[in-house]
Amino acid sequence: MLERSDIQGLVLSGYASTPRSRFFLIRFQGEGARPWLGRILPRITTGTRRERRATERVNLGLSVTGLRALGLPEESLATFPREFVQGMADPERSRVLGDLGVHEPKHWDFGGKQATRVDALLLAYAASDTALDELSAELEDDFERFGLEVREEDAYLPADQREHFGFRDGISNVRVGDGLRLRSRNRFDPRVPPGEFVLGYLNAYGRFPESPRAPIRHGTRRLPRLTDARRAMDLGENGTFLVLRKLAQDVAGFWRFAARQGDELFPGEAGAAERFASLLVGRTLDGVPLAQDPDLRRSERDLNRFGYREGDQPTARCPFGAHVRRANPRDGLGEDPRDSLTQVRAHRLIRRGRLYGPPLEQREANDEKERGLLFMALCANLRRQFEFVQESWLNDPKLFGLTHERDPLVGYGPLLESADGRETFSVQAGAVRRRCQLERFVTVRGGAYLFMPGVRGLSYLAEP
Amino acid sequence: MFPVRGAGAAALDAWLDAHARVVTSALRQVSSLHFGRFVLLPGREANGANPHVRPLLALESNFDGELEPHLGELWAAAGAELEPMLAQCAGWAPGGGAAGFGRYVRAHLLESSAFFSAHPGLTVGQVQADARLRQALGRYLDQHGSEPVGALEVVRRAQTALRLAGPGAGFELVPVDRGLSGRPRSTLGVLGAHLLALVRTVVLAVGHDLGELIAALWSDTKARPVDPALAARAGREEAGRLVNELTHVAELKPGSFRRATLRLALRVTDELARAAAFTGRLGGIDSIHFARWVLLPDGRLVFFSNYGGSWEAYLGEFIERASRALTMIWSNTEGFPATIAWVLGGARDEAGFKRWVRAHQLPAPLWYSAYPELSAGEVLVNAELRELLARPLDETSARRVLEVLRD
Numbered sequence: 001m002l003e004r005s006d007i008q009g010l011v012l013s014g015y016a017s018t019p020r021s022r023f024f025l026i027r028f029q030g031e032g033a034r035p036w037l038g039r040i041l042p043r044i045t046t047g048t049r050r051e052r053r054a055t056e057r058v059n060l061g062l063s064v065t066g067l068r069a070l071g072l073p074e075e076s077l078a079t080f081p082r083e084f085v086q087g088m089a090d091p092e093r094s095r096v097l098g099d100l101g102v103h104e105p106k107h108w109d110f111g112g113k114q115a116t117r118v119d120a121l122l123l124a125y126a127a128s129d130t131a132l133d134e135l136s137a138e139l140e141d142d143f144e145r146f147g148l149e150v151r152e153e154d155a156y157l158p159a160d161q162r163e164h165f166g167f168r169d170g171i172s173n174v175r176v177g178d179g180l181r182l183r184s185r186n187r188f189d190p191r192v193p194p195g196e197f198v199l200g201y202l203n204a205y206g207r208f209p210e211s212p213r214a215p216i217r218h219g220t221r222r223l224p225r226l227t228d229a230r231r232a233m234d235l236g237e238n239g240t241f242l243v244l245r246k247l248a249q250d251v252a253g254f255w256r257f258a259a260r261q262g263d264e265l266f267p268g269e270a271g272a273a274e275r276f277a278s279l280l281v282g283r284t285l286d287g288v289p290l291a292q293d294p295d296l297r298r299s300e301r302d303l304n305r306f307g308y309r310e311g312d313q314p315t316a317r318c319p320f321g322a323h324v325r326r327a328n329p330r331d332g333l334g335e336d337p338r339d340s341l342t343q344v345r346a347h348r349l350i351r352r353g354r355l356y357g358p359p360l361e362q363r364e365a366n367d368e369k370e371r372g373l374l375f376m377a378l379c380a381n382l383r384r385q386f387e388f389v390q391e392s393w394l395n396d397p398k399l400f401g402l403t404h405e406r407d408p409l410v411g412y413g414p415l416l417e418s419a420d421g422r423e424t425f426s427v428q429a430g431a432v433r434r435r436c437q438l439e440r441f442v443t444v445r446g447g448a449y450l451f452m453p454g455v456r457g458l459s460y461l462a463e464p
Numbered sequence: 465m466f467p468v469r470g471a472g473a474a475a476l477d478a479w480l481d482a483h484a485r486v487v488t489s490a491l492r493q494v495s496s497l498h499f500g501r502f503v504l505l506p507g508r509e510a511n512g513a514n515p516h517v518r519p520l521l522a523l524e525s526n527f528d529g530e531l532e533p534h535l536g537e538l539w540a541a542a543g544a545e546l547e548p549m550l551a552q553c554a555g556w557a558p559g560g561g562a563a564g565f566g567r568y569v570r571a572h573l574l575e576s577s578a579f580f581s582a583h584p585g586l587t588v589g590q591v592q593a594d595a596r597l598r599q600a601l602g603r604y605l606d607q608h609g610s611e612p613v614g615a616l617e618v619v620r621r622a623q624t625a626l627r628l629a630g631p632g633a634g635f636e637l638v639p640v641d642r643g644l645s646g647r648p649r650s651t652l653g654v655l656g657a658h659l660l661a662l663v664r665t666v667v668l669a670v671g672h673d674l675g676e677l678i679a680a681l682w683s684d685t686k687a688r689p690v691d692p693a694l695a696a697r698a699g700r701e702e703a704g705r706l707v708n709e710l711t712h713v714a715e716l717k718p719g720s721f722r723r724a725t726l727r728l729a730l731r732v733t734d735e736l737a738r739a740a741a742f743t744g745r746l747g748g749i750d751s752i753h754f755a756r757w758v759l760l761p762d763g764r765l766v767f768f769s770n771y772g773g774s775w776e777a778y779l780g781e782f783i784e785r786a787s788r789a790l791t792m793i794w795s796n797t798e799g800f801p802a803t804i805a806w807v808l809g810g811a812r813d814e815a816g817f818k819r820w821v822r823a824h825q826l827p828a829p830l831w832y833s834a835y836p837e838l839s840a841g842e843v844l845v846n847a848e849l850r851e852l853l854a855r856p857l858d859e860t861s862a863r864r865v866l867e868v869l870r871d
Binding site for chain 2: 078082092093095096203205206207209210320321334335339342343346383384387388391392396397398400401402403404405413416417418420424426428430431432433434435
């Protein structure tokens with residue numbers, strides 16, 4: 001059973017009842033970090049059922065620089081995974097993630113340089129804008145009092161569940177199997193064991209995830225359990241890794257491009273732009289999966305009840321390179337659908353992203369405002385989950401028998417020789433595949449790897 | 465495997481780092497070379513029961529045709545660059561030219577105990593020509609694919625156009641005999657054939673080293689910690705590469721029984737790998753171009769692999785698709801995750817297995833790939849396209865052409 005009272009609430013809930021939010025990107029200064037953490041500690045929202053009805057919520061993640069500023073010794077930092085210690089902006093991570101060219105960390109709004117580094121990420125959620133302002137005011141008082149430098153990013157859950165390009169989003173978020181509820185009635189969406197997202201529980205391989213250690217401390221608060229034959233404390237227990245990425249979207253550009261390509265692919269048809277855009281995504285604007293039988297009379301639930309194999313005969317209803325297909329291949333990896341579903345379980349992410357910037361009023365009319373997605377994902381293993389999905393699915397030119405294409409929305413990397421000098425997206429709906437010119441409308445504008453400890457872990461870090 | 469002179473190891477290390485670029489670019493002229501690497505396997509001072517182990521300079525080469533002409537080509541292309549490196553090796557006589565190099569290599573040649581190739585019978589030139597063919601086919605279909613003439617006719621026209629264009633564009637529509645005749649043995653057949661050997665190994669063990677046999681039923685040896693500098697180097701080199709190398713050195717557990725079970729495991733794997741060459745996938749893993757295990761006389765087991773995609777994905781496939789076979793081999797070596805009766809557990813310990821592989825991995829400072837952007841699956845599909853287009857087309861083969869050409 002999950003120890004809900006020690007797990008930060010964001011792991012177990014998307015906080016739909018508090019759709020307004022402000023993310024505080026904090027840089028610790030001087031000696032203020034630890035006392036501030038002690039001060040904020042009682043406010044941290046946990047995953048207990050009682051807090052499901054909360055009207056405001058606060059969660060906290062810490063980066064490697066933040067942990068260091070809090071006085072965690074190097075020997076302990078060395079027990080964190082390599083990619084976390086390097087940080088998302090490390091050049092090696094950039095090559096793994098495809099953060100090259102315009103996406104390079106040196107151009108980022110935050111997290112890319114020493115001056116904009118993220119030591120801590122404080123997430124504040126409220127039901128309304130006024131409530132959020134009140135909550136922020138209280139939090140900001142503390143920032144000032146403890147001398148922390150802060151950058152704010154506002155984010156929200158749209159009422160219509162549509163992201164900026166206009167697609168319904170979040171339909172297939174992971175379901176965590178807790179206790180006895182490990183079986184799923186939807187075979188295309190098997191429940192994922194909790195250890196894939198929370199340290200201290202069994203993962204998809206039936207093992208306990210690797211968990212960071214800390215030297216034993218004594219204090220007044222409840223501290224992490226002892227481990228390694230009582231020689232260290234399990235700092236990771238009930239914690240999770242948090243991936244933050246700011247992805248700017250050029251909505252007007254995207255729809256102008258879709259209109260051009262749509263005209264070429266479906267000349268004279270009404271809704272050609274939407275049709276083309278759906279091919280890139282793999283779902284219609286309303287979220288209907290292209291892989292599904294178009295004549296199916298579907299309920300809400302069916303939007304997530306599908307695989308890819310069935311829809312590939314005689315020709316692929318959903319393009320192989322479509323975004324949702326790459327991000328979650330379901331039964332479509334390798335030769336055997338059941339193997340594929342098992343394999344996919346080890347590479348899932350809990351997505352907790354929210355939008356920033358106002359929706360674009362008129363689809364193709366650029367209003368010069370910034371907008372996009374503050375992507376957030378939770379996982380127990382950054383390398384095997386987040387980075388794997390990015391590197392080996394979204395950004396792998398060789399996935400599914402393709403040779404030179406990457407994810408049409410968020411993929412990026414050097415052009416391959418076989419690409420013939422241009423970036424393309426192929427549609428395999430007819431007898432002969434159609435290779436369309438591809439342009440890019442999503443840019444990485446910031447990011448960080450953080451660790452969200454359990455409450456006892458945070459208490460440990462707050463102890464002097 | 466060239467033995468390194470007394471104090472040559474440090475010099476070699478530095479030399480390899482400094483000259484990797486020059487040598488790999490020289491290797492581009494070696495038309496018979498698919499993948500090649502030089503890597504230094506460090507030695508070990510004698511301590512307690514462990515005897516002294518000499519450092520070795522390993523040259524791994526996956527090449528076309530016979531050894532002799534391949535070595536000749538290697539020497540012609542990179543001999544001048546290689547000479548100072550070989551000068552650090554024991555028994556090397558400078559100034560021997562290509563003939564001297566050939567003699568030296570043959571004197572230190574070790575056959576692999578198990579070997580896999582996803583695309584045997586396809587030469588480097590063929591692989592590259594097939595890639596050009598696919599590109600030309602793609603371009604043709606971009607221009608003419610939407611003509612309303614039906615699938616068969618579209619492909620026929622493409623065939624005609626490619627036949628004309630091919631010789632000028634560096635490819636030809638001709639079938640290639642890859643030497644894959646007969647029928648591959650089934651996994652069960654291979655295992656069955658070696659059942660007797662297994663029984664014999666076990667019976668002998670009962671007679672001679674019962675203790676070792678019992679120890680092997682549940683084995684868990686202390687793992688070596690990952691060297692952060694080596695892991696960092698491997699991580700840096702692998703990041704962003706589409707085709708990668710893995711060099712891995714493990715030490716055999718003590719005792720003759722372990723040697724016997726390892727040999728048996730390698731023999732079985734070798735036969736399974738031969739059968740797997742028919743499909744291009746080894747135990748369900750389709751990302752490997754070439755892989756081999758070499759058992760050194762000093763008791764070290766070296767694994768060389770050239771694979772497509774990331775290390776993380778490759779290791780994931782190991783764990784999900786081939787954990788039994790890999791455990792059967794590597795459970796005979798030190799530090800491998802806890803294993804029950806040779807095949808259970810072991811590589812199924814995801815984190816432990818990955819840590820163990822990293823701890824024993826030696827990133828090759830000098831590694832060459834003749835086609836750094838092609839996956840093994842792609843090589844096979846490109847070859848299939850050529851085979852289909854080299855013959856008279858019918859509805860089925862034309863559809864197959866269009867089906868496998870996904871982008």
